[in-house]
Amino acid sequence: MKSIKIILFIIFLSGALYAQDSVTIRMDPDNVLGGSVSQLFDSVEYIPLQTTKESLFGRIDRLQVADDLFFILDRSSDQVLIFKKDGKYKSKIQMQRYVKSTTQQGISSFMVDEDKKWVIVNNDTKPDVLYFFNYQGNLVKTIVGKQWSNFGYLDQHNYLMAANGDILDSASGLRANCLITDTSTKVIKKSLVKIVPGMMGSGQVVDKVPGEKEVIYAGAFDFSIYKIGITGIENKIKFIFPVIYTPPKEIYGTSYENQIKYTHEVNPKMLMGFLDIHTSGNFLTFSLMHIGFGHPSYIYSASSQNIYSMGNINTDSAHYFLPVISDGGNIYAADRNYFYSHIPVYYFKSGYNDNLKNRKAAYPDKIRRLYTSFGNYDNPIIIRLKPKQGI
């Protein structure tokens, strides 16, 4: 009896988010919740990224937290930089040593193989090649194959791969653009999700589920988030939006120009999919892709089924009114317990000075030391947020 209770308790604690095979979430982006930082987060921590000549970079285009390290993609310098969780610099992958490319035609995406301690990278200039680097930034091997647009690490034998178009698995006869392959990426093990027919554009979101051999995936115009393990789709979260946000049936199958015209001229609110999906415990964060202005992250709490917009979170006196999220209100990464965002140094300093002037803020020593340590050209600051359970 006791063991059954423990098992049930564990099932309960593992979170209602993926307890069912399929979950439906109704969301009205115009009616989401907000709040103050103290109401939603247990802690906010600033982690400066060490700035040296070697580690100086431009902008965080993509952030992944894995193996107790920060992996940062900076497209302006075409590098993936690796920092320890305390912000100390570890190493970097300089793609330009291997592929000369023009601006914004370099590294497109990457994933981390925590077992082999590899960082696997693709490149827009040579899109049919995957590059495998070790944590020291040295190239280990390359694989020439299909043109993958995004990928995620499942385990030491399996990768989740996504392409811009459906790929035919000659063995099964199935077509899909989201597949499980072996680590050579040449053998398709499972075809999972097809692209949505009749709609323009492509692109997928892929992110690792922290601490699990699972990856979350979403495709363009497919308003479902899939949790995929080595055996296939384990869970699915289906989103339903109000009519004004939903692509109307009559534009499916029409020309590219017609669909562009619809989104630009008729209804800029129409959603096209998800951006930046992350999961941590009972929480799911995502942002919505549309032509209009502003793409903040939303936090879905499985326990309360509430949805909060990070764009409606305001800082408060408990955190000295300092900025706690990026300018656009975005979450960029997650691990088991935390969400991560980032801000440039000038944004932090500007908030610090404004509060000194307008609120006569009395900062603790830690914050004052942090402020004085920053130079104008320093690397961005990682912000680590711990969401309150039960919100």
Next chain:
Amino acid sequence: MKSIKWVIVGILFSCAVHAQSKDSLHIGKISGIAFDSSHNYVLKNASIAVYNSNKELITFTMSNNLGEFVLQQLPVNQNIRLVISYVGYQPFIKEMFLNRKNDTIDLHYLNVIPGDNNLHEIVIAGIPPVRMNGDTLEFSADAFHLDKNAVAEDLLTRLPGVTLWGDGTITVNGKTVSHVLVEGKPFFGGSTVVATQNIPKDAIDKIQVYQKNKREDNPNPFDSVTEMNIQLKADKKAGRFGKVSAGYGTRDTYEGDLSMNFFSPATQFGIIGAANNTNKTAGSVGQLMENSTFKGRQANIDYQPDFSRSGVNKAIASGLTYNHNFTHILTDKPHILMDNIGGDYSFRDNRTNNRSASTTLMTFGADSTLTQKSNGTNESLQITHDLSLHKLKIHKGNKIGLEFTPSASITQNDNTYNTSASSTSNKNDLLSISNTTSNTHTGSGRYTANTQFNDKLKNGSELLVYHSVNYQHSDNTLSSLSSFKSYTNQSANQQIDRSAKYITSNLQQQLNVTWQNISPLIFGYGHFMSTVNIDLYNELYQTTESNDNHVNDKDTLTKNFLANTYLTYNNRLNVINENPNIRIAKTFSRILADRYSKSLEVVLIATVQFYIQQNHSSHSFQEYKRDYNAFVPYLGFRYENDQFGRHRNSINMDIKRSYQYATTDMLYPIVDSTNFYYRTEGNPSLKPADNNVLSLKYDHTSKKIDYTFNVTETVTGNYLGSSSYVNESGMTVNKTVNLNGRRRLEVNGVAKKNFKLSKLNQLQVSDEAVYSNDRIPNYLNNVLNTSITDMLSNKVTLYFSHLDKLALNLSQNVSHYTSVQQGLDNARIKNLSLNTVLSASYNLTKKWYIGSNLTSNRFSSSAAAPVNFNIWNASTSYRLLKGSNLELKLAALDILGQNKNVANYGNSYTVTQTVNNVLQQYFMLTVSYFPRKFGK
């Protein structure tokens, strides 16, 4: 997002705006937090406004990132209404009363309820004065209660963060507005004042301010310009406006203006006319429109006659302007689009009566000079018809484009000259005298057209073709009677009675073909050479100039006009200037996102120039053909350092060479015998001059100050200089010779700083300075001489304004010129001009305006005695009728009666002062009526 931030910060810090004047009752303060309790978050950028009991806006602001707001300087002891507005929410309304004991209230959290606004609520709450609509800042015109006859400019002066400067610039929170559009399109040619000084404030729905990317294909928030769009109300998108005025004054002076303009959503049409004898001239239809606006002035300097213009001038002008915009409906098929079609036509009739007296001093040494004096009268009539079409643009998608801009004009010129001249030595000995009377009639026509074609090719390169043609033709008929008497050489005496006809035509064409971005085609992609920009150019210039001259002089014996076989000739000059070149450019850049962007561009252009001159003439000595070829290099560096949010510096350096070729007049001139004081001798052995230029430009832009600095050094080899000698009659005979040692150094700089002294007062300070040093080798009376000239000019300007009520302008201009003849005992000549201008304008009431300006001039020169004079003008105007459509204006010009026109200029070893007749003191009364209707 950054562009929104600076706008929001500007709004917040500029905080409250007062529609009413400030007084001691405005001591109250309200603060609070705009909050949505149903969703548990604060409302950022909510519009918060306070109205009085008459629903007039007292002040407004926007909430910050924490939903907080503070409104200060509120009136006490009266009912006020606080309204919070936010898109998607019902207005929050709170009636309040502040008294002296309780003048500061913190409302804490104010709950704003979600829901759509309905008209009833807007009527009660009032229209939010400002809001963020995505990336666009919008001001609602109806939220601001101004005088019923206020125009857009009056509204702009009251918007927080918006500043109208004295030079016509508009800035929004320090950012210069590059374009003011109406309904998203240029308004009557795109002139800001035509839009802002004519459109009534009541016809405006909203004023939008936004950032527009300079390149649509590469959006960059740091490489964008600020634009302003005036959106009209739905029932005001068509209308008409204009001006009819007539004025008469002392000395038989008169002025008249007519302007009528019609506009609809797609079409704009205007007709204008003007007539005056007070030196008011406008060169184009656009200028005439700018001078006929409803508001009439920018509250600084009134539009007034040009007192510095020489002669007494009568002008008649009229014109038409038309423009139609096409609206395109995109389909799935490939399409050819024309954006708009339109053009301008103008007619001008200018008649001038000019009397001039000039004195030229030539120095040949410390004690050796020659003075030439001349007095002349000129009566001229010029009639011009101009027609130009607006740029015709046709494009197919974004790949292929064709632009065509044609224009044509016809001019008729009639002139009558009477000139007498004399030449005197430094011992005051009279050397010679001359007299000339002449009549000329010229009919000329001009046609120009520019065509540009571009096509983006499938291989990634781009082809551009540019062609321009300029054709001019003139027929000139002359009759003259000239006499010359020498007191040192009687054989030089002559009298000429001449009748002549000169027919000239000139055709200039330019054809440029450019093949851009060919590097990947040669080297492929993915390595260093593919990042080097290589373009191939070919620039071809072709000129054909032909003259057909028929000159007849009266024979003193037979009294018949006989052909002057020397001056009767025809010739045709063809010049081909072919320049194939290759342009290689490489940009090195370092960008640290969100921190700085630095780039260095190196440009090398290697040109081979083929220059062919061929002249055919009925005079065999003028037949020649010359061809040259030369390597013409160019090396340029462009460095830019943009420290985001702080400052931007750029340095440009150019090193280039060009060639100047001798003309037919330098090689084989034909000398007109009626030019008694100047003759030319030819020099067929002339070689081309090579100009080698090094120039440096530095530019700094920041929130604190803007300045620019330029240095240019030019060294010329085989300079086409002059070898002159003055004969015993005072006639200068000049021959062009190649000389070495020609150098020029020019330094100039501009600095500007704007000060916003308070919400209502602004000050603008600028300084412009130019310095040049020339070393000009020449031969003078067979002595090798170097003329070293220095020219320094500096202008400082201060401009102060208080809203649109008071404007003060003070400027000081100094210009100094000296010339030293190194080979002639360092003989020195100089000029000095000092000019001080003080002007003021003031609106006594909304209808009554007064203005005045005083200009003080000081001229001194080695050639003549000093000249000092002051010009003082004043005017006052009053508006009548309910719509302020009728204006009475009284103006007094040159009240002190001292106006003169004096010009000092110098050249190597000469300095000249010329005095012309000018407009004299007069008083005038003008009546103007402004018909206008916006909407149905």
